[in-house]
Amino acid sequence: MSLPKQLYTGDQVKQGEAQAAKNAGYSLYQLMEMAGESVFSVLEEEYPRAQNVTVLCGGGNNGGDGFVVARLAKHVGLSVQLISTVDESRYVGDALQAKQAWLKSGGTILSQEALSGCLTTADVIVDGLLGTGLSGEVRDDTRAIIDSINQCEKPVIAIDIPSGLCSDTGTVLGGAICAQHTVTFIAIKQGLVTGQARDVVGKLHFSGLNVQSQFAELVSSNIDMLSLDEMLGEFPKRRATAHKGKHGRVLCIGGNQGYGGAIRMCAQAAARSGAGLVSCICHPVSSLPLMVACPEVMTIGWQDDLEQLNSKSAAQDVLAFGPGLGTDSWAHALFHHVQSLAIKKVVDADGLNLLAQSPNVDANRVITPHPGEAARLLNCSVAEIESNRYSAIKQLQDKFGGVVVLKGAGSLVCDGRRTYVCLAGNPGMATGGMGDVLTGIIAALIAQGVELSAAARLGVQLHSQAADLVAEEEGMIGLLASDVIGKVRQLLNFSA
The missing domain is CATH 3.40.1190.20 (Ribokinase)
Structure with a gap:
């Protein structure tokens, strides 16, 4: 997971990922599976003694990635508590497919009322609440969840970006998860590496999901990391x-x-x-x-x-x-x-x-x-x-x-x-x-x-x-x- 040199906005990644996947011969759901695998690999490598994992899933593809992580953790015998922070009807497309695979594996979905107990028992928390599309301030109800996670002082692995962080500017939009590790995909988002991001990203990991070369050919960047x-x-x-x-x-x-x-x-x-x-x-x-x-x-x-x-x-x-x-x-x-x-x-x-x-x-x-x-x-x-x-x-x-x-x-x-x-x-x-x-x-x-x-x-x-x-x-x-x-x-x- 070495870091590539170029940096991109969230919109650039969103606009280029589908064509990059197509050019590489993958479906978007296959990318979601690979993203979940990448996060789970970091969890295993960084926290090999963890037994209890709490996964928080919001709507959209970040939540879908969270379902994949939860399924993989359950498959190897970890105790997994998955909390959905949105109405289950919000899951559509690839995220819905990931949710169904989690339920088929015997997993259950808990409501937000279970949050306090799950945070207490967790050895590691996986943050799949909010993705790179966030532009305005975090809503009060989500801010309360973020505050609870930060206050529990348990290690957090963020999926793609810590929830509440702007993927383009590196500013905290009212409140953000303070992660120990962030696993980002396809391309590095420019907001992960400067300003307030340095307080919340933790160690940055990268997985190109086998499409990073195709993406770089499609989307140009004028921002580079120094080496x-x-x-x-x-x-x-x-x-x-x-x-x-x-x-x-x-x-x-x-x-x-x-x-x-x-x-x-x-x-x-x-x-x-x-x-x-x-x-x-x-x-x-x-x-x-x-x-x-x-x-x-x-x-x-x-x-x-x-x-x-x-x-x-x-x-x-x-x-x-x-x-x-x-x-x-x-x-x-x-x-x-x-x-x-x-x-x-x-x-x-x-x-x-x-x-x-x-x-x-x-x-x-x-x-x-x-x-x-x-x-x-x-x-x-x-x-x-x-x-x-x-x-x-x-x-x-x-x-x-x-x-x-x-x-x-x-x-x-x-x-x-x-x-x-x-x-x-x-x-x-x-x-x-x-x-x-x-x-x-x-x-x-x-x-x-x-x-x-x-x-x-x-x-x-x-x-x-x-x-x-x-x-x-x-x-x-x-x-x-x-x-x-x-x-x-x-x-x-x-x-x-």
Whole structure:
């Protein structure tokens, strides 16, 4: 059940699955049987000691899949309680056939009144309540069932998608099942991998039901999942005769009074990510601490000398702009001058807050907002950004050009042609300085000759995967941004 690269909307899967099945020589009911088998395989593999299984079936094909899972579990001797949450007349077509096969096997259908007792005795719960067609808020009666399941703290396997989650946006529509495992079919739905989905999907499993190739031929996608192994091919190999000038020059600009740590982490990340020469322009007050902490970085304390700024910028391959910049007159002077430079840029933090005040389009730039910064850039609320992260990043790219990284759970990258999703990363990354480190990593990759979009994608994946390595070794709590820098270096040097 390895995950495919492309992502699709729920409607795309719904519209393409029938023809894909036909092209592969399967009926839709055969797909339903295979879907149930895939879920049951996960149940057996993940919970081999389970004896009591509660299956919840709503209407439609998700409920039909649930009937198949229940029948297979009963066949191997498990105690199965199946609860239908809809009137039995709602089952038609393939779902009705699956229901009849369950009854023929000796199974029974319980009403919602049995829910409390079934949850109490269950070792595992199978969620077949709601499918990918959900668009509006979950109804109150279904929300009550979802809340009961979440409160019972029993492991849940979701069929195709956790009930209550939007398959297109990754937002919770009023309430959603918190699953430990989700088994999705035919194609990965884009809402399973970003935003609130990361709280409820658990471990994601995929089964193509033997039609994934036919489906991919029929339906195109412009959203991909990132893979470090694939992207490392973009990273240039070093020749034996290499020298520092061959590996790029990065100028990090920021570090206002009281914010010197941000530009320090950015500069260190750039240096550890392979940039040949890293320089820094910061506030004079911040320059000495940076020189002491990071002597490899050439540091200038800047105060309104535009000739000095021009001269230093002209020798660079890329600017990393914004970490610790602030928003005072010192910061404004730097911002307005830097925006006029034709050099490649990676812009973060207060660089983005100033960009929100003076928007411009720059095809030669990467911007890396978190949801709060994205909301300021688009003049909307954070809730609106998070309600549809795919739409938000497209709006950001349309408005500002270049490449956009929308950080958060399931970070997104958009270059105007395609959107990419990072599955790596963990909650330990929710700490100060992580964005500063990412800015330095992306800038270093650009300096070494990696194209803007590829550098943003590789940087995001390296950053998140490095944080996962730290979390595996030391835990998520207390994970510092600076902890990630060494692991990025390790991944660049020793990954396959």
